Amino acid sequence: MLEALLKKKNNDGPFRYLYWVIILVFAVLTIRLMWLQLVRGEYYNSLAEGNRLRAVPLAAMRGVMYDRNGQILVGSRPSFMATYVPSQGSMTEDELYTLSRLLNVPEEKLREKTAKIKSSYVPTVLAADLTQDIVTRIEERRNELPGISVDVQPIRYYPYDMMAAQIFGYVGQIDEEELEQLQGEESVSGITQIGRAGLEAYYDSLLRGKDGSRQVEVDASGSPVKELERKSPVDGHNIHLTLDLNLQKALESAMDAQIASGVGTSGIAAVAIDPNTGAVLAMASRPAYNPNWFTRGITEAEWRQINDNPNHPMENRVIAGEYPPGSTFKLVTGAAALELKKVTPDEMIFDSGRHWLVDMRNAGGEALGWINFTEALAKSDNVYFYEIGRRVGIDKLEEYAKMFGMGKPTGIALHGEEAGLVASEAYKEKNFHQDWYLGDTFNSAIGQGFQLVTPLQAAMMVSEVANGGIQYRPFIVSRIDNLDGTPYKIFAPEQVGTLEVSKSTLDLIREGMRNVAEESGTAGSLFAGFPVQVAGKTGTAENFSGRDHGWFVAYAPYDHPRIVIAVLTEQGGFGASSSGPIVKTMLEEFFHVGAYALKADGSANKSE
Known part of the structure; x- marks a missing residue:
C-alpha cells in the first residue's frame, strides 16, 4: 500500500508544476482585472463613452464693431465648416486624397493639420466657409470619411473687404498651443477664432465671447444620431468705434x-x-x-x-x-x-x-x-x-x-x-x-x-x-x-x-x-x-x-x-x-x- 502511494506521488511530479503555472496565470489575470476596473476604470469608461458620445463645440458669435452712427463695420454670419475628430486612428492616405478633392484643399495642408492633432475629443477645423456644393459632396460620401463633420457656425465677416483692414485686423483659427494656453478660461474650443491683429487682437478677450457645446450620440462612423445635452454659447461684447x-x-x-x-x-x-x-x-x-x-x-x-x-500691406502706416x-x-x-x-x-x-x-x-x-x-x-x-x-x-x-x-x-x-x-x-x-x-x-x-x-x-x-x-x-x-x-x-x-x-x-x-x-x-x-x-x-x-x-x-x-x-x-x-x-x-x-x-x-x- 505504501509502495503504491509513493509510486503515485512520484508520477504526479510533472502535473505539480503545471498546477502552479495555472495558479500564477489566474493570479496575473486577477491582478490585471483589478487594475483595469478599480484603478483605470474611470479612464476606460470615458473612452467607451467617447465612442458613443461626442461633445460638439458651438462657436460664440464675436462682438460686432459699429461706426459712430451705428453702421456695422465688422460682423459675423453663419457658415458651414468641416471639422475632424479621429475616431478610428489616423486619417488614411485614401481618406486624405478624397477629402482634399472634396474640400479643394491641398493634401499636404490637410496632412499638416491632422498630424498636429493631439486630442481625440477636440475637433480640428479643416476648412471654413464651405459652399453648399461642397457640403453636399461631403454628405454624399460621409461613410467614406469617418470623423468628418459639417456644422453651421458663425464666421467673422468684413462687409467692406479691404476698408480699414489694418485698423480692424483679422481673426484666425486657434491652434493647439493657443488652445492649451486658453483652455483654462473655459471659453474656447477647437473651432474658436481669435484676433491676430488690429482691434480684433487688442480687444480679443472681449470680442471673442464664450463657446458652448452640445453632447450628441454618434454612430460607428462618427455621425450624430441624437442630441443629449446643450450648453449655449455666450456672444462677445459689441464695440462702438469713433470712425465715420x-x-x-x-x-x-x-x-x-x-x-x-x-x-x-x-x-x-x-x-x-x-x-x-x-x-x-x-x-x-x-x-x-x-x-x-x-x-x-x-x-x-x-x-x-x-x-x-515689398510695400507691406499688413502694416498700419x-x-x-x-x-x-x-x-x-x-x-x-x-x-x-x-x-x-x-x-x-x-x-x-x-x-x-x-x-x-x-x-x-x-x-x-x-x-x-x-x-x-x-x-x-x-x-x-x-x-x-x-x-x-x-x-x-x-x-x-x-x-x-x-x-x-x-x-x-x-x-x-x-x-x-x-x-x-x-x-x-x-x-x-x-x-x-x-x-x-x-x-x-x-x-x-x-x-x-x-x-x-x-x-x-x-x-x-x-x-x-x-x-x-x-x-x-x-x-x-x-x-x-x-x-x-x-x-x-x-x-x-x-x-x-x-x-x-x-x-x-x-x-x-x-x-x-x-x-x-x-x-x-x-x-x-x-x-x-x-x-x-x-x-x-x-x-x-x-x-x-x-x-x-x-x-x-x-x-x-x-x-x-x-x-x-x-x-x-x-x-x-x-x-x-x-x-x-x-x-x-x-x-x-x-x-x-x-x-x-x-x-x-x-x-x-x-x-x-
Whole structure:
C-alpha cells in the first residue's frame, strides 16, 4: 500500500508544476482585472463613452464693431465648416486624397493639420466657409470619411473687404498651443477664432465671447444620431468705434484714385482726428489686404500676394510708419522761435535763395527776398527757417519737438505704434559717433535729417495747434457694450497735457497755416473757391531711397476747428499735389460741400 502511494506521488511530479503555472496565470489575470476596473476604470469608461458620445463645440458669435452712427463695420454670419475628430486612428492616405478633392484643399495642408492633432475629443477645423456644393459632396460620401463633420457656425465677416483692414485686423483659427494656453478660461474650443491683429487682437478677450457645446450620440462612423445635452454659447461684447463710415469710404476712394493715377503706389497713410476730443474719425493705409481671406483660411496664392508685396500691406502706416516730417515740422520750429523771442512776428529776414553761413537752399531754388513769419510759413521758405532754427539751437528744437509729442507713442489703443525720433546731438553721437554741425541744425529745423514722425503724431501736433494747445490721447473705441446693450465701458476724451505755447504764438501759426490754403500759399490753387476756410501745411520730405515723400496736414474750419487731417504719400513728391487731393476729398465729405450750405461756425445745414 505504501509502495503504491509513493509510486503515485512520484508520477504526479510533472502535473505539480503545471498546477502552479495555472495558479500564477489566474493570479496575473486577477491582478490585471483589478487594475483595469478599480484603478483605470474611470479612464476606460470615458473612452467607451467617447465612442458613443461626442461633445460638439458651438462657436460664440464675436462682438460686432459699429461706426459712430451705428453702421456695422465688422460682423459675423453663419457658415458651414468641416471639422475632424479621429475616431478610428489616423486619417488614411485614401481618406486624405478624397477629402482634399472634396474640400479643394491641398493634401499636404490637410496632412499638416491632422498630424498636429493631439486630442481625440477636440475637433480640428479643416476648412471654413464651405459652399453648399461642397457640403453636399461631403454628405454624399460621409461613410467614406469617418470623423468628418459639417456644422453651421458663425464666421467673422468684413462687409467692406479691404476698408480699414489694418485698423480692424483679422481673426484666425486657434491652434493647439493657443488652445492649451486658453483652455483654462473655459471659453474656447477647437473651432474658436481669435484676433491676430488690429482691434480684433487688442480687444480679443472681449470680442471673442464664450463657446458652448452640445453632447450628441454618434454612430460607428462618427455621425450624430441624437442630441443629449446643450450648453449655449455666450456672444462677445459689441464695440462702438469713433470712425465715420462715409468719411472712411471717401478717404479710401481718394487714396485709390491717387494710386490709380500712379501717385502713392509705394504707400499712403492718412488719418482724421476730432481736435476737440482726440477721436479718430477715419484712418487708412495703402496698400491693404482683405481680412476675409484669413477668416475662411487663406490660400497659398493669397498669402503670396500679401507676403511677397515689398510695400507691406499688413502694416498700419498711420501708427507704424516713421517718416521725416519735412516742412510740417516748421510749426514746431516757428513755435520755439516765437516763444523764445528769437524772432518777432514782424521781423523781416532776407531770403537770397541760400543761407549766408551754410550753402543750403530752398527746395525749388527760389529766392523770396524780405519775408516775415506768416509769409515764410505760407510759402514754406527754407532759408527763413534755417535762420530761426540757428537762433533757437538744436537743444531747444529738441525740447519743443518733445513738447509737441514727438519721440514717444501717442498711446492709441492699437498694437504696433512706433515712437518716431527727435533729432539731437546725443542721438548723433551715440549712433554715428560724429560731431553735430550747423547744417544738422538747419536740416532739423525744416524736418529733415534725423527727425521722424508717424502720420498720427503729425495729426496730433496739428490738433494741438488747432484747439489752442490741449493735448489729447487719440482714441478709436468710444464704447463697449454689455450683452444686454448697456454700457460695459465708455471711453471719454482724455487730456494728457497742455502745450506750453502762448495763444499769441498759436494765433500766428494758425494765420500762417490759413495763408497756405489761400492764393499766395503753397496749396492756394488746390483750395481756390472752397466754401470752408482751411488751414494747412504742405511738406516735401527727402527720401534717400527714392522720390521725396509728400505731406499735407490741415484743419478746418479755420476759426472753429472740427477736423484735423494728416496725409503722407510715399514717394509722392510735392505734398500739395500728392496728398492734398486726398485731404480735399475728405473735407468735401465731412462738410458735405455741394449738398449743404455752411454756417459761419462751420456747421452744416441742408441747402434749399
